[in-house]
Amino acid sequence: MKALICRANAEDIGTLAFEDVTLPDLAAHQARVAVRAASVNFPDILMVQGKYQHRPDVPFVVGGEFAGEVIAVGGDVTNVKAGDRVVGGGFSGAFAETNQLAAASLRKIPGGADFATAASFTTAYLTAYVALVRRGELQAGETLLVHGAAGGVGLAAVDLGRVFGARVIATASSDAKRTFLKHYGAELVLPPAGFREAVKDATAGRGADVIYDPVGGDVFDESTRCIAFSGRLLIIGFTSGSIPIIPVNIPLIKGFSVVGVRAGEYGRKNPAKGRENIAAIDQLLAEKKIRPHIGARFPLDRAIDAMRMLEERTIIGKAVIEP
Numbered sequence: 001m002k003a004l005i006c007r008a009n010a011e012d013i014g015t016l017a018f019e020d021v022t023l024p025d026l027a028a029h030q031a032r033v034a035v036r037a038a039s040v041n042f043p044d045i046l047m048v049q050g051k052y053q054h055r056p057d058v059p060f061v062v063g064g065e066f067a068g069e070v071i072a073v074g075g076d077v078t079n080v081k082a083g084d085r086v087v088g089g090g091f092s093g094a095f096a097e098t099n100q101l102a103a104a105s106l107r108k109i110p111g112g113a114d115f116a117t118a119a120s121f122t123t124a125y126l127t128a129y130v131a132l133v134r135r136g137e138l139q140a141g142e143t144l145l146v147h148g149a150a151g152g153v154g155l156a157a158v159d160l161g162r163v164f165g166a167r168v169i170a171t172a173s174s175d176a177k178r179t180f181l182k183h184y185g186a187e188l189v190l191p192p193a194g195f196r197e198a199v200k201d202a203t204a205g206r207g208a209d210v211i212y213d214p215v216g217g218d219v220f221d222e223s224t225r226c227i228a229f230s231g232r233l234l235i236i237g238f239t240s241g242s243i244p245i246i247p248v249n250i251p252l253i254k255g256f257s258v259v260g261v262r263a264g265e266y267g268r269k270n271p272a273k274g275r276e277n278i279a280a281i282d283q284l285l286a287e288k289k290i291r292p293h294i295g296a297r298f299p300l301d302r303a304i305d306a307m308r309m310l311e312e313r314t315i316i317g318k319a320v321i322e323p
Helices: 042-049 115-135 152-163 175-184 196-202 217-223 249-254 263-269 271-286 300-311
Strands: 002-006 017-020 030-039 065-073 085-089 098-102 106-108 143-146 167-171 188-190 208-213 227-235 257-260 294-299 318-322
Touching: 002 300, 030 085, 030 115, 042 300, 065 098, 065 115, 085 115, 115 152, 115 208, 115 227, 115 263, 115 271, 115 294, 115 318, 143 152, 152 167, 152 175, 175 188, 188 196, 208 217, 217 227, 227 249, 263 271, 294 300, 300 318
Parallel strands: 143 167, 143 208, 167 188, 208 227, 227 257, 294 318
Antiparallel strands: 002 017, 030 065, 030 098, 030 318, 065 085, 085 106
């Protein structure tokens, strides 16, 4: 089969190459899946660069999140069977014609969703769900400020904020992204700099109750100036490339919390709640209450182009690879 291979960690994702790969024999606990769609996430890029908290041994097949059809299962597998339409993921293996992995990491596609939608929603919506529900305790009627709102995890937060009855304010870096977000349902859309006064004006001086920040850097610093008393500033990541530092007297005096969000680790530390989180987002998709947005589709041989769209921040929503 064809697969996108990382043979050495490198800053430039252009060093990746497509190779012919032969899969090993199927282990008793594994399933083999024909990949119909895979989505690109920032950890895919960071793992190639050797900057992610998990560093797969090289060489590895790039890509974590995918959907497809089960081709075969090992002798001990009972949760899926050949022919099932499934969604799954891990740290690697997705940007390929076929993926082979532990069957326990697979689940059936909810609600008859198409492969591209199924491949592109789990990481983004699980991150947003854990952030807003478990860590941020977002309540109906509160004001939610979402940064990087046109990206995959940002757009999921805008969507879930709407579902949960919050008033959503969003920031995004271009006119095209801001126009999209207005149509997508954000009540107020702002540039990612100089938003402080507009947020305070929109909340009668109170500030945002929950701030969802996958950007970091200056965006984080300015967010501390427009957060409400008892607010929750959720740390999702640092796509700006800059990790901010905050003097602790600021949250003390202003009475807000700085809360770290690691959705995957949350599920590993709390397996029962982790299963509840997955079930919750699956149900929302099955009931068509959420609206994952696919911004671009690529064939497998253009997977690097899909990754570049994310790296260069030109994508709105998710980039999907369809072998």
